[in-house]
Amino acid sequence: MSSPEDLAEKFGELPDEVMAELQNMLRIYNIDAEELFFKWEEYCLKMGEDIKLNMKNITAFKDDAREQFEIEMRAKSKSAQAPATRGAQRGAKSAGDVFNMLDGLTPATPRSSGPNVARRKFEKAGYETPLAERTSKLAVGSSPVGPGPGFRTPGAVTSIPFRNRTDPGKVMEVLNPNIEVPHLPLPDYPGYQPRTQLTVRVKPINFQYKPMYQKLSAGSQYLDDQIEEYAAAIQEEHNISIDDFCNPCSRLPEEVVVVGRIVTDVMDSQKRSNEASLLLEASRGTGEGGRVRLDLSALKGYAFFPGMLVAFKALNPTGDKLLVKSILDPPRYYAAASKPDDMEDELQKLSAGNFNVFVASGPYTPDENLDFEGLTELVDKIVETEPDVVFLSGPFIDTAHPKVKLGDFPVDMNTFSGYVLEDLFKAKITSQLNRITKSLILLVPSTRDAVSKHVSFPQDRFQRKLLGLQSNVQLLTNPSMLTINEIQFGISTADILFHLNMQEVKATGKGIEMNTFHRLANYVISSSHFYPLFPAPEASQVGYTTPIDLQWMRLADFPDNVKPDVLILPSNLPGTVKVVNGVVTINPGFMSTKRTAGTYAFMTIESPEKVLAEENVVPAPSADFTLKRRIYNRARVEIRRI
Structure with missing residues (x-):
């Protein structure tokens, strides 16, 4: 102990x-x-x-x-007790084939004749549940639609009614508090159309693949290519000769450079990885895909996760264990920049005032009801304040919601379209979104969305026609990179922050970021990938499954390896905002938790007037002349309780 x-x-x-x-x-x-x-x-x-x-x-x-x-013990006792009892009965009465291999496979055929046959049938009948008993148990207090009135999920947390939520509207955290919040709606606000120009930087057609139909060879090739490409990036970043890279699984008596992927040999999903479970996996070209255990005792501090691409200076005297001496910094990726002319256009667009954005993520209602009171409250604020853009990410109709799983909700047969869940979306979500007329709404699906035809990550867009969405609603893929005016946004609904937090192996020391959110977000930014973790955690670890289509994971790369100005990563972790590696990184939190109402984010961004003035911009000397946008200095972000 x-x-x-x-x-x-x-x-x-x-x-x-x-x-x-x-x-x-x-x-x-x-x-x-x-x-x-x-x-x-x-x-x-x-x-x-x-x-x-x-x-x-x-x-x-x-x-x-x-x-x-107690729940775990009851489950274990049930699973262990029933098979053992049956096995003991068969063993006691065994008189047939060798090792009783056919016992129970042909119950209608007696193994031998004689008076014992009737006794065996009588004994067997005593252990069978009569049909009437089974049906009566189903009939009492049940229905084909949902559970009885006294049903309560084991371990469920009683939620606080929305009207009794604590501190509604309270600002939980602020980035750049020196920037004033404009009085909204802006005077003479013309609507989002003249102020907003949207450019999607991914090709949605590439996301229209057949989900969960991957080939093992294609997934294996993707993993191998990742290591090779990372080795090439390390070679360029650190100016290392290709001849200096060695196979980490071979005997290496002197210190050399090795590149590979962090993996773990922990097989039990209930247990977390630790230092002793970490291995380095080499590419097939460099190390024949071999794995070698890591010795991290020489490092003063480290932080790793399964799937992380790394480059070490290390040696392997015996060929059995890689002694890591130091970690090479990952390649640096640069933020996008704008031409002065584009910033001048932005300045004209925002003549009425700051650029204003709302960011919220599902679930939008607690487990006990499908009232969507949090979403209604949020839409009330949006209609009142008229922001330019609203990011809404899924899940909207959550497959994990108890009432959705059981079908425990009414269906209006007068308006029934033949699609039950889509009708529920239109009744609860679309009806609210249609109230928003002066803002651009961007919808991003989740793999937990019951109305999404695409069940895996990376994920295709929602289907507009089935959901009855109006024209100011733009449908995005998951993940997605887009530019609004001269600001580049990245967003993904796969909860990579929570998943990394569950899988990370770290030892605090020199060079290790102590702030958890900062460290987790930097994994995403420094890898230039929305989901660098591999494999995804199991449902027993995080409560739900995240299906990953490995051969299509290139769709989760940052386009052109360029960092976004604003990165939105909704997570089960508490809502927060930080500047990480020059990127404004926002976790708006969930609009509704299992226990109470949640949080959302509000962002207001100043025009580039100060950037242009500080740079003393004159007509650009060349077409390649660009300016850093410095959104991290121009944006005020608030995490608010709904």
Whole structure:
């Protein structure tokens, strides 16, 4: 069992009574401090908010842990008990074939004749459930549509009614508070059309592939090409000769450069990767696709995740373990820039005032109802303030929602189109979006959207006709990179931040970013890829499945390896905003958590007037002359409670 020092290392300094409760949990469940800390993190994520470790919250945490433990024990006992009982009965009565291999495969054919046959039939009948009993259990208090009135999902958290939510409208975090929020709607606001020019930087037609129909050879080739391309980028970044790259799986008595992908040999999905489980996978060209275990003891600090492409200076004296001496910095990717003429056009477009954006992400309603009160409240604010652009990302009709899974919602047969879930979308979502007339709405699907024909990531757009969407709604792929005027946005609804947080292996030390959000977001930006993690976590780890079409993952690359000005990564983690690697990175949070109403983001961006003035721009000396947009200095971003 872990010591109080181990608990203090994981949880920090705590009051004595809280520390005593944590030690008590270690004894009860026979776990170590690290596993208890993981359970605390999962509990905080499930509650959807930051929670302090005090006696009130530790008591609720203990109750939740006990409930989850009892559910796991009941499931294990059921799965272990029933097969063992049947096996023991067959063994006791065995008198037939060798090792009883055919026992039970032909129940209608007696193994032998004689008086024992009738007795065996009688004994067998005693263990079968009569049909009447089974049907009566289904008939009482049930319906083909949904559960009975007393049904409650085990482990479910009772949500707070939307009208009783705490601190509505409260600003949780602000980026660049020195920039004033304009009074909205802007005076003489003409609508989004003259102020907004949208250019999508991905080709939607490429996303119209047949989902989940991948070839293993194509996926394998993609993974191999990733390593080779990364090696070429490292060679250019650090000016290293191609002859200096070596096979990490061979004997290397001297320090050399090796390139590969981080993988883990942890097979149990319930356990997290650790330092001892990490290996480096080489490409087929350099190392015949081999893997070698890593020795990270020489590093003062590190942070890795499965699927991460890395370059090391290392040696391998025995050929069995790669001793890593240092980590080479990843290739640098540059932000897009604008020509002075484009900035002048932007300045004219925004003559009425700042460029204003709302960002929100689903789920938009709690597990207990399909009222979408949070979405209604958000649309009320949008109609009132008339921003230029509204980003809305899925899931909208969540496949994980209990009422959607059970079909527990009414269907209006007078307007029934033949598509039940699409009609539900039109009734709950489209009806609200149609109220917005002066803003450009950008819809991004999620792999959890029940109305999406495309079930895997990367994901195609929604179908406009089936959802009855109006003309000011633009449908985007997932992920998507787009330019609005001279500002480049990137957005993805695959919860890469939460997934990375669950899979990351790190040791704090020199050069390791301590802020979790900053570190996780930088993984995405420095890899120039919306989903650098591989493989995706299982449902037992994060609560749902993220289907990945590996052979099409190039569609998740940043176009031209150019960083966006604004990166939107909705996540189950608490909403926040940071400037990461020169990119304004926004997690708006979810509009609704399992327990209460959530958060959204509001952004206002100043015109490029100051940029043009500071650069003393004159007619451009050449067609290639560009200016940095510096959105990280021009944008105020607020994370607000709905």
